[in-house]
Amino acid sequence: MLGLQALSDSLAVLAAEGEGGGVHFPPIDHIVKWPAAFGDGQFWAFNKIGLISLIAMVVPAIFFFLAGNKAKLIPGKLQNVAESAIDFVEQQIVLPAIGPDGMRYLPMLTAMMFFIWVGNMFEVIPTAHMPANARMAGPAMLALLALVMFVGVGLKHNGLHYLKEALFPPGVPVALYIIVTPIEILSTFLIRPFSLAVRLFANMLAGHILLVTFSVLTITLTNTLSPLIVAAALSFPMLVAFTAFEFMVAFLQAFIFALLTAVYIGSALHPSH
C-alpha cells in the first residue's frame, strides 16, 4: 500500500507537468478498439478481436483433437492433460452445478471455458496484449447464449412449470407477487445474463487498463530525467506482479463464467431445488 501511495504521488507530480512532458496515457478507444484488417463496414469486418476469437477456437480445437486423435486406454502426456481438463470441467463445474444430468452440457461448457480462457490469455501474451473479452462482443454473445440455454433447458424439461416456478416462487404470499414477479423477471432474465457479461468484460477491461497504465508509467518513468526515475523501480515490479495476477484472472473469469452458466442451467433443470 505504501508503494502504491508513493506511485500515486509520483503520478500526480508527473501529470501536473502537463503539456510539456509527463505521462501521456492513450485514450481508451486506442487500447480497446482495433481497425478492421478487411471487410471494414461489413458485418464480417475482421480486426484483432476477430483474429483472437478465431485463435481461441483453433487452439483448444487442435489441443483436444491431437489429444483425442489416437486416444488410448493408457494415456500419453497430451491425452492425460486433455482428460484432466475434461475431468476439471466435469468435477468442478458440471456435477456440482447441474448433477449427473448435466453431462450432456459438458461439450458446451468445455468449449465456453476454453474459448474464454484462451481469449483472455491474449491479455498477457507478448505482442498481443489484448484480451478478446475486454470488448463486449464476446461476453455479450456468450451471456446471450447462456440465457437461451437455461431458458431453453427449463422449458424443455419442465414446460411452463419452469416459468411458473421462476416468476411465481412458491411459498410467497399471493399479494406479494405484484412485487416479487417483476423482480424475478428482472433478476432471472435480464440481470443474470447482463451480470455474466459485465463481470467478464469489466474484469478483463480493468486488467487490460491496469497493465497499460503500468506499462506507460514504466516507460515514462524510465525515460524521465527527473529524480522520479526511482519510481520506475516500483512501477516495473508492479507491472510484472499485475501481469502474473492477470494470468490468474484470465483463468478465474473463464471458470466463473462457465460455472455460473452451469448453475443457471442446473436451476432451470431442477427449478424446485
Added chain:
Amino acid sequence: MLSLIGILAEEGAKTINPVVPDDVGEIFWSVISFFGLWIILRYVCLPPLLRVREERAAKALADREAASAAETQTEQVRRDYDTTLSEARAQAGRIVEDARATSDARRAEAVRQAEAEVASIKQAEIASIDAARAEALTSIRSDVSELAVSAASVVVGSDLDRAASQATIDSFVDQAATKR
C-alpha cells in the same frame, strides 16, 4: 493513480461506451468462433476422449470385479486346501493308528507263534530226552543186572538166579534214577 484512472474513464466516456458492443464484426467472429469450437468439441474432439475414459472406467471396474472374484476364489481355494489338509491329516492319523494296530497284532501273533514253536520244540526235546533216558536206563539196568549178578556170583561162589535177582536190581536202578 485513481484520479488518473478516473481521467482515463472520463476520456473514454467521451469517445466510446465500452459496455455497448459497437462492432458487429467482432460479434460475428465471436459467434463463428465459439459455435465452431462447440461443434468441433461436441462432434469431433471430445467423443474419443470421453469414450476412452468410459472404457478405462469400465475396464477398471471389470478389473476390480475380477480381482474381487479372484480374491473370493483364492479364499475358496484356501478353505478347500485347509479342509483337504485337515482331512489328509485325519486320514494320516487313522492310517498310522491302523498301521500301529496291525503291527501290534502281527507282533503279538509272531510272539504267540514263536512261543508255541518254542513250546513245541521244548516238548519235543523233553520227549527226546525222556526217551533217551529211558533207553539209557534200560541199557543201564541190563548192564547193572548182569554186572551185579556176576559180582554176587563171584562173592558167593555159585551162580545166582538172574531172574530172581532181577526185581531187586530193577528196584535199585529205579531208586538211583529217581535220586538224580
